[in-house]
Amino acid sequence: MKKYVSILKRTKLFSGVGDDDILSMLNCLNATVREYSKGEYVFCQGEYIRNLMILAAGRLHIQEEDYWGNLNILNEIRPGEMFGEAYIVPNSGPLMDDVIAVEESVVLFFDIERILTVCPSACPFHTRLVKNIFYTISDKNKSLVQKLSYMSQRTTREKLLSYLSDEAKRQNSSSFSISFNRQQLADYLSVDRSAMSNELCKLRDEGMLDFHKSEFTLSQAK
Amino acid sequence: MKKYVSILKRTKLFSGVGDDDILSMLNCLNATVREYSKGEYVFCQGEYIRNLMILAAGRLHIQEEDYWGNLNILNEIRPGEMFGEAYIVPNSGPLMDDVIAVEESVVLFFDIERILTVCPSACPFHTRLVKNIFYTISDKNKSLVQKLSYMSQRTTREKLLSYLSDEAKRQNSSSFSISFNRQQLADYLSVDRSAMSNELCKLRDEGMLDFHKSEFTLSQAK
DNA sequence: ACAGGTCTGTTGTTTATCCAACAGAAAGGA
């Protein structure tokens, strides 16, 4: 468990907590760890979750597949990010989607009850942790709203532009790379891959942006 | 402030807290109240929020309007629901959307810092409150994901069916009424009103559902 | 270097959405 401390100290959840304290908190929170290989399912739709998870390494997709096999990527989890927070409410029902490792991944599991019910005064950093989790959930909330704003765009072009400009803002540069391949990006934005590919090339021809593989550069000039 | 206790005791935020304790907590949390008339803005895009809000009465829409005047209703806030939780993170930037009262509404404002920083042991129900807020944010998170799953449907028909079937599930009956009018529902699902209206009638003609005004009944038979 | 698979761009056809415009129904106010 010790080897994950260096990863955890850089997460939002444990920001401001010292190495030794993290280690003692991992015990306090009954943390367990498990590794997943590429393509393996972390959770399947219908399961009941009683944990809060942090992705220590790798990459996960929260996705759902309907009767006809259409895949929708609801969210992408990157290292240091938390997930499962939507199901920590008692009686919140079974998981509505699948969580799958798209790369070799390491997941940490925390006992949610211990986070909320143990008296904060018993553990000096517990208050800090609660605050951090709070901020993290709140942050995720914001990113969900952000995705909703991509999705609420009517055309593929508008969806692409709002996603890419947000990504540029997030990475603080007009040149940036995304972790999605074309099919994944299309699933993420809920559009057709070929139509999206087409639209990307049109945008490039019009001088709005440029790209090579997954490296994008947005043009300043409109 | 006393007259809001009966409303607050039924909210998720104060569930399990007695009347007297609610009243003392309102002081503890530096709560203020304000009424809004129909059409009035509670917040405008660009403002900075340092509060957590509860809608005591009425109805709010979280919405955004783009350069060309296209309106997107991102979420609807109903009485007892909390909002603003996405902006409680320090340095989370200005509000990205508008919050507007679509009915005569009453909003309670809480000082977010007091919720998270006051020592829980000072106020016996503080721990309970933190837990409740936690659950509430988590719940909202879930409903955002739910909306994402409507939006990720490709066709207007699928969006309608997923929204309506979820609403039937939520209201626990195949007959239910929705608070949106047609234009609002179209904005909520990010589709064209006339096309949606058309699709609704097709679904009715095919025997999938029935409706009068905003009263819907889903058919059991496929 | 080669073979197999995946990823990406490209095209043409089908289909659905968007948009504008209108008419009847419903609601609200004077």
Added chain:
DNA sequence: TCCTTTCTGTTGGATAAACAACAGACCTGT
């Protein structure tokens, strides 16, 4: 009650997305 405004359903033409199919580029492992 009448008038006005809003809401809803309906239609047709312009536009865009979905879909299928394919070819070349790019990986990957042998």
